[in-house]
Amino acid sequence: MRMAELARVTGVPQATIKWYLREGLLPRGETTAPNQARYGPVHVHRLRLLRGLADVGGLTAADVRAIVGAIDDPERPMADVLAIAHGALSRGRGRDAAVSPDAVSAVDAFLAHRGWHVTPMSPARTELAAILATIATLEGVPTAQAGGGAQALLDPYADAVEQIAATEIAGLPAVVPRDVLVERVVVGTVLMERALGVLRRLAQEHHYQQEARA
Amino acid sequence: MRMAELARVTGVPQATIKWYLREGLLPRGETTAPNQARYGPVHVHRLRLLRGLADVGGLTAADVRAIVGAIDDPERPMADVLAIAHGALSRGRGRDAAVSPDAVSAVDAFLAHRGWHVTPMSPARTELAAILATIATLEGVPTAQAGGGAQALLDPYADAVEQIAATEIAGLPAVVPRDVLVERVVVGTVLMERALGVLRRLAQEHHYQQEARA
Numbered sequence: 001m002r003m004a005e006l007a008r009v010t011g012v013p014q015a016t017i018k019w020y021l022r023e024g025l026l027p028r029g030e031t032t033a034p035n036q037a038r039y040g041p042v043h044v045h046r047l048r049l050l051r052g053l054a055d056v057g058g059l060t061a062a063d064v065r066a067i068v069g070a071i072d073d074p075e076r077p078m079a080d081v082l083a084i085a086h087g088a089l090s091r092g093r094g095r096d097a098a099v100s101p102d103a104v105s106a107v108d109a110f111l112a113h114r115g116w117h118v119t120p121m122s123p124a125r126t127e128l129a130a131i132l133a134t135i136a137t138l139e140g141v142p143t144a145q146a147g148g149g150a151q152a153l154l155d156p157y158a159d160a161v162e163q164i165a166a167t168e169i170a171g172l173p174a175v176v177p178r179d180v181l182v183e184r185v186v187v188g189t190v191l192m193e194r195a196l197g198v199l200r201r202l203a204q205e206h207h208y209q210q211e212a213r214a
Numbered sequence: 215m216r217m218a219e220l221a222r223v224t225g226v227p228q229a230t231i232k233w234y235l236r237e238g239l240l241p242r243g244e245t246t247a248p249n250q251a252r253y254g255p256v257h258v259h260r261l262r263l264l265r266g267l268a269d270v271g272g273l274t275a276a277d278v279r280a281i282v283g284a285i286d287d288p289e290r291p292m293a294d295v296l297a298i299a300h301g302a303l304s305r306g307r308g309r310d311a312a313v314s315p316d317a318v319s320a321v322d323a324f325l326a327h328r329g330w331h332v333t334p335m336s337p338a339r340t341e342l343a344a345i346l347a348t349i350a351t352l353e354g355v356p357t358a359q360a361g362g363g364a365q366a367l368l369d370p371y372a373d374a375v376e377q378i379a380a381t382e383i384a385g386l387p388a389v390v391p392r393d394v395l396v397e398r399v400v401v402g403t404v405l406m407e408r409a410l411g412v413l414r415r416l417a418q419e420h421h422y423q424q425e426a427r428a
Contacts, residue, residue, distance in 0.1 A: 045352065052348035056341075082422060086415045116420040124415040127270075131409050134266035138259065138401060156381060157406065158413050160374035165417035167370060169425050187352060192371065193414060195345050197407040199372050201300045201338040203379035204403070206330040208296060211383050 003029075006039045010047040017047065025050060025068050049183065057190040063088035067190075071182050081182050083122075085189040090123035102143040103129035103136075110150040114158055164196075217243075220253045224261040231261065239264060239282050263397065271404040277302035281404075285396050295396050297336075299403040304337035316357040317343035317350075324364040328372055375410075382406075 007014045020026035026046050029037030046068075053064045067088060070081045107129045111118055118125055129143075135153070136146035147153030168188060172181065221228045234240035240260050243251030260282075267278045281302060284295045321343045325332055332339055343357075349367070350360035361367030382402060386395065 045354075048348070048351045052352060056344045056348045079422065079426070082418070086419070089411060089415065111416065114420075116416055117423055118416050118419050122416070122419060124412045124419070128409065128412045128416070130270045131405050131412065134262070134270045135401065135405060137262045138266065138397070140259075154409065154413065156378055157410050158417070160378055161410065161414040162417050164370055164374055165414055166421050169418060169421040183352070187349065189415075189418070191345050191349060193411040195342065195368065196371050196375065196410060196414060197303060198338045198342045198345070199368065200375040200379055200407060200410060201303065201403075202325065202330055202332050202336070202342070203372070203376050204296070204383060205300070205332050205336060205338070207380050207383040208293065209331055212293070 001039050003037070003039065006043055006047070010044055010051070012047050012051055020047070020050060023065070025065060049187075052187070053190060057088075057194060059088045059190065060091060063091055067186055071179060071186065074178060076182075078182065078185065082185060082189065085186050087123050089190060089193055090127045099126055099129040100133055100143065103133040106132050106143045106146070106150050109144075110154060113151055114162075161196075168192075215253050217251070217253065220257055220261070224258055224265070226261050226265055234261070234264060237279070239279060263401075266401070267404060271302075271408060273302050273404065274305060277305055281400055285393060285400065288392060290396075292396065292399065296399060296403065299400050301337050303404060303407055304341045313340055313343040314347055314357065317347035320346050320357045320360070320364050323358075324368060327365055328376075378410075 001009070003014055003017060006012075007017060017026065021028060026043060029039040029043065032038050050064060050068065053059045053067060054061065059067070063084075066084050067081075070076045070084050104125075107125055110128075111125075132146045132150060132153075133143050136143040139146065144150070172185065176184075215223070217228055217231060220226075221231060231240065235242060240257060243253040243257065246252050264278060264282065267273045267281060268275065273281070277298075280298050281295075284290045284298050318339075321339055324342075325339075346360045346364060346367075347357050350357040353360065358364065386399065390398075
């Protein structure tokens, strides 16, 4: 198909498609004339991935670029791809904030209590420390006592996600091509984190109305 | 304390504090001289809330303003405050995207299956539709079949958050002052959604390493 049809099918404006082509996020089409190219299902799919990560996943252009770069690099280990997707989800949230040693210690103690092995550079670790520190300062207590203590505050949430994460990782198919698997990990990581938050809000709304009626 | 000390204690730059004062997000201090004011614990607390919602919660300035406005308005019903916090969490993610009627139907069917009663204008509903639609287009299937069907895809996540949300709503204290309760709802809604996502990533990292070792 021509670019105009690619734009129509995907709902992505032609100016945006041209930008993706220039930036190398979308592979070039097959050249059919000096100023004309033909696009196919690969391009449709890639545009949907790019827009899904940005519009629905809420990722920045730089993070979308990093993720797509990792998907396209067959040498990139899967753990790297997961780390890049995790980094994108942490972007701008407590990552660069000055997090006190107290808060980091509280997170370390919590991870030890859960038996979760996580690399020291994991951005999620810093983000969790920033969340605990914020709750503690709002409550006017030391970080270790945020919400009645990290274990009391976080265990109900950790119990809930522990089962999900174990199922997600164990459920990754072993016999699909790398690019399919990598994309599935990225989409699952990014979009299903959004879904998890959305579902909690929907359940909160439901239970709030139930309580109000009771 | 003087403004310089307020800046030091909270880590918020004086220019930002002045902006908050001008915008009415931070109450004025007690005037002690024509160009001088004294600030107290209320100001420290409010600055921490403002920065926590922005830096750790990842909310836009406009959403922080809407939330603080709702906290400060004693006439505002709690359901409104919850809706404003939920709206802020949906901001920029699938909310304004053109979501197909198919995707909305898939969400409606899923909510009916869960028995969750949610208002039609809930932004979470649209966001969930956008997530399902994105997954479906990437898989090249109709929205109703995203991830093997909304029930198969979402039920594990919904089971996990259902218990959390019920506990959260039931656990709201009944006998605290309104401003304390409202702030607790906002902070719990915003920061604990971030915490939920972060904990899932930490658990994923742990289980990924376990799998890789096995």
